[in-house]
Amino acid sequence: MRIDIISVLPTMMEGFFQESILARAQKKGLVDIQLHNLRDYSTDKWRRVDDYPYGGSAGMVMQCEPIDRCISALQAQRHYDEVIYMSPDGETFNQHIANELSLKGNLIMLCGHYKGIDQRIREHLITRELSIGDYVLTGGELAAAAITDAIVRLIPGSISDEQSALSDCFQDDLLAAPIYTRPADYKGWRVPEILLSGNEAKIRQWEFEQAMERTKRLRPDLLK
Numbered sequence: 001m002r003i004d005i006i007s008v009l010p011t012m013m014e015g016f017f018q019e020s021i022l023a024r025a026q027k028k029g030l031v032d033i034q035l036h037n038l039r040d041y042s043t044d045k046w047r048r049v050d051d052y053p054y055g056g057s058a059g060m061v062m063q064c065e066p067i068d069r070c071i072s073a074l075q076a077q078r079h080y081d082e083v084i085y086m087s088p089d090g091e092t093f094n095q096h097i098a099n100e101l102s103l104k105g106n107l108i109m110l111c112g113h114y115k116g117i118d119q120r121i122r123e124h125l126i127t128r129e130l131s132i133g134d135y136v137l138t139g140g141e142l143a144a145a146a147i148t149d150a151i152v153r154l155i156p157g158s159i160s161d162e163q164s165a166l167s168d169c170f171q172d173d174l175l176a177a178p179i180y181t182r183p184a185d186y187k188g189w190r191v192p193e194i195l196l197s198g199n200e201a202k203i204r205q206w207e208f209e210q211a212m213e214r215t216k217r218l219r220p221d222l223l224k
């Protein structure tokens with residue numbers, strides 16, 4: 001799988017992609033993550049990529065030309081399954097979308113900045129718009145990093161124990177059950193007896209009930 005991320009601040013994401021599971025997945029050749037500086041595609045001598053909006057509203061808008069040149073250059077080299085725009089007014093990203101995107105071959109992610117991008121790019125080049133939540137970040141970089149992380153951990157081989165990604169919370173629309181490790185008694189804070197019982201069936205049932213209770217309380221929307 002290949003993920004190309006277009007941004008005006010690509011260095012912001014570099015460190016993130018060089019750590020942990022993401023670094024390992026790249027070394028193993030499971031994913032190729034390429035960062036592109038949108039300014040490299042500007043024809044302006046100051047490398048500008050934004051301009052004032054028509055109509056006189058406040059803020060700056062990312063222009064069509066640099067984005068079109070960058071996306072076209074990538075698309076001339078290979079086919080992309082999706083061209084995703086990171087935007088607070090996009091579809092809210094979740095585990096289902098992560099699962100779906102982890103099965104794709106090549107993805108482009110475009111990080112917005114300022115007041116957003118020229119609408120014509122959204123109409124003609126973008127195939128999907130994703131938000132990581134109902135709040136506005138300074139740019140789409142953190143969203144692209146978060147979404148890339150959620151996708152890459154699902155690629156078989158990314159995580160040493162493949163099962164652990166499949167048993168992540170949200171995979172079955174449930175929040176996680178509580179989890180404990182040794183010691184069984186820490187300062188009188190005791191691990192629930194059931195987990196020490198050795199009765200696998202009862203333990204799985206207890207975990208399910210705990211996860212269900214927590215989901216009902218905190219995220220009833222997931223159960224609809």
Ligand code: ADE
Pocket residue numbers: 086087088112130131132133134135136137138139140141143
């Ligand atoms: N860009 C700015 N805010 C964002 C958000 N919440 N999700 C995705 N991209 C964004």
